[in-house]
Amino acid sequence: GESVGLHLPTLSVQEGDNSIINCAYSNSASDYFIWYKQESGKGPQFIIDIRSNMDKRQGQRVTVLLNKTVKHLSLQIAATQPGDSAVYFCAENYEGGKLIFGQGTELSVKP
Amino acid sequence: NAGVMQNPRHLVRRRGQEARLRCSPMKGHSHVYWYRQLPEEGLKFMVYLQKENIIDESGMPKERFSAEFPKEGPSILRIQQVVRGDSAAYFCASRQANTGELFFGEGSRLTVL
Numbered sequence: 001g002e003s004v005g006l007h008l009p010t011l012s013v014q015e016g017d018n019s020i021i022n023c024a025y026s027n028s029a030s031d032y033f034i035w036y037k038q039e040s041g042k043g044p045q046f047i048i049d050i051r052s053n054m055d056k057r058q059g060q061r062v063t064v065l066l067n068k069t070v071k072h073l074s075l076q077i078a079a080t081q082p083g084d085s086a087v088y089f090c091a092e093n094y095e096g097g098k099l100i101f102g103q104g105t106e107l108s109v110k111p
Numbered sequence: 112n113a114g115v116m117q118n119p120r121h122l123v124r125r126r127g128q129e130a131r132l133r134c135s136p137m138k139g140h141s142h143v144y145w146y147r148q149l150p151e152e153g154l155k156f157m158v159y160l161q162k163e164n165i166i167d168e169s170g171m172p173k174e175r176f177s178a179e180f181p182k183e184g185p186s187i188l189r190i191q192q193v194v195r196g197d198s199a200a201y202f203c204a205s206r207q208a209n210t211g212e213l214f215f216g217e218g219s220r221l222t223v224l
Contacts, residue, residue, distance in 0.1 A: 032211045043115075043202055043215035044154065089153055093211055098144065098167055099204075101153040 023090035136205030
């Protein structure tokens with residue numbers, strides 16, 4: 001069935017440290033993945049995406065890694081800041097263009 | 112360029128009433144998606160529409176829920192005879208044709224008393 005799941009529901013890090021959020025997906029045919037950030041009371045905000053023909057993509061302070069062999073996705077945030085505190089979702093592009101979301105990981109940054 | 116606009120942001124209804132949630136996609140976007148989010152949970156796909164067409168409604172409950180995206184005007188998610196279990200945040204997202212990135216609105220929070 002459709003399933004994108006996260007290994008850790010909560011993650012607490014010290015300001016300045018690096019954060020790693022993991023995600024497992026189940027549909028080996030998915031060809032596009034996105035990480036979203038959602039702050040309390042707001043809609044999901046696009047962070048970074050990656051296509052299945054890549055295994056790494058870097059943005060500003062963020063890196064997404066894709067391991068198709070084990071169907072695993074991760075989001076790395078460098079030098080985590082208090083403003084990074086939010087819930088992070090991975091999403092998998094399913095057939096026909098709809099995105100299937102994982103449960104989410106809550107990132108808490110301690111000053 | 113305004114983002115995805117949803118209204119109302121908050122809606123309170125009593126059991127049995129109807130709820131209408133509106134979504135105006137970003138300018139130039141012809142694909143609209145609706146998602147539902149319960150507290151402490153992820154976003155669950157409901158329906159995917161293009162102008163005047165429902166492309167995928169596999170996530171929509173079979174009864175009481177309907178969605179449309181007319182040629183002119185916003186997309187509407189309609190919930191008839193609401194029940195307490197319908198209380199949730201409903202998010203709309205849009206994208207251009209041939210691109211993958213979805214842009215989300217701020218959501219409409221429905222509370223059923």
